[in-house]
Amino acid sequence: MTITSKSLWLSGVLSRRNILRLGTACAFGLPGEASAQSQSNWSSRAAGTELEAKPAPVEPTTIREFLAARIPTRQGVEIFLDPSQPNWAQFDPELGYTLRGNVIKDGVDGSRSITSYEKTGERTKVNYAHKPCRISAYGDSFTLSQQVSDGETWEEVLAAHLGEPIRNFGIGGYGTYQAYRRMLRQEASSSASKYLILNVWDLDDYLRSIDSWRWLRMGQRELSRPYHGHRYTFHGNPWVHARLDLNTGALVEKPNLFATKDSLYQLADLDFVYRHFKDDLVVQLLAAREGATDVDRDMLEKVAKALGVNADISSVEATSQTAQAIHIEYGLRVGTKVIEKARDFARDQGKQLLILLSFGRTAVAHACAGRPRFDQSVLDFLKKENLLFVDTLEKHQADFKMFNLSPDEYVKLYYVGHYNPRGNLFFAFAIKDAVVNWLDPKPVAYRQGSETIPAVS
Secondary structure (H helix, E strand, C coil), rough: CCCCHHHHHHHHHCCCHHCCCCCCCCCCCCCCCHHHHHHHHHHHHHHCCCCCCCCCCCCCCCCCHHCCCCCCHHHHHHHHHHHCCCCCCEEECCCEECCCEEEECCCCCCCCEECEEEECCCCCCCCCCCCCCCCEECCCCHHHHCCCCHCHHHHHHHHHHHCCCCEEECCCCHHHHHHHHHHHHHHCCCCCCEEEEEEEEHHHHHHHHHCCCCCHHHHHHHHHHHCCCCCCCCCCCCCCCCCCCCCCCCCEEHHHHHHHHHHHHHHCCCCHHHHHHHHHHHHHHHHHHHEECCCCCHHHHHHHHHCCCCCCCHHHHHHHHHHHHHHHHHHHHHHHHHHHHHHHHHHHHEEEEHHHHHEHHHHHHHHHCCCCCHHHHHHHHHHCCCCCCCEHHHHHHHHCCCCCCCCHHHHHCCCCCCEEEHHHHHHHHHHHHHHHHHHCCCHHHCCCCCCCCCCCC
16 A cells, blocks of 8 residues: 555644654553643554644754664663662563563552563463463553553453453563564463464554664653653663565564663663664654654655655655655554564464454544544455454444544543553453454353253253
């Protein structure tokens, strides 16, 4: 599908200032601000679907200036690497980071959400945890079910209903590719499952997949802000990521070049960061979107041509818009390739794969208002490849019709940044039929002959 910057602006996908802040959310899936309003606004930035009449002006800058405003401090690295600090995340040489247990005041009605993990790295199972597990879920914070406590996740709601446990391997801040790589790791361990769920969340999961260092979309200022009083939120450090071979369209898997703790200190050195990252494709796109005048325009035109994106580099503003269109289309293309990789892995391992498409509150509100979706090409791909998937955007649209509410009023029922407990309940039952029909044998709750109470004559 050919995407033009004009068509993206008209469809509401390219609100420049909102798209520029796609990555400003921390790995919790929320911004650093503690206010409820900032939580509500975050998914607007992450979904990148707000409408604007025209793009905001772009102030000329340079790649070095762009990077200088975003590198972390050495102290932030030290705190992250110190196991005695109450950090939310912990270093991982492949995936950048994994999570630690926490209690944070970020839940519904001002409550604290309680998050804990088992030795295998999965979120603590509550319902039927003593029984054999054949389902594992992978994804970001909407798979983790950030902002609700252990027993309130959509996995636990569904497990309680089905009568069998579900492993939750979601990690806040991961993209689809990083979730896929975690799937490879866990499925080679004792916690392997036959049925695999890969949850792809909104636009940001596609963009995270191509980030070599997600921090550069997030920014040091964002990450240094307290998250509900919890300061130690360093994360988003370099990780494995994916790119495209522009000649063949094939997926190119990239290693984490900062796979040791000591190497992270280099990220606080501007001269090093500039030398190492200035030619990175995503950095070039991000800097161009910010108005950098020293980006490689020949490279941008080459990538745009390969993707079928109309390129206009006649001015700083036009280059900014072109870079945004390239960034989104590139991320979506990589996303479909990652899904293909997950499909092939499941097939080769004799496993079953279910793809879930999940969304933030702004994408849902816009869909309920009848506005076009940003991921139509992904939806078309899933249908063409005959992959098993659930589109929860359509589920929300159908649910919305049952209420006499505006789209904005509707999403408040289900979201507190992420899904609140009611939202997780909705999501569990939105995917329930697909999961029941997927499993063989059926779960106890749907298995004929599983009754143990004698029939009454």
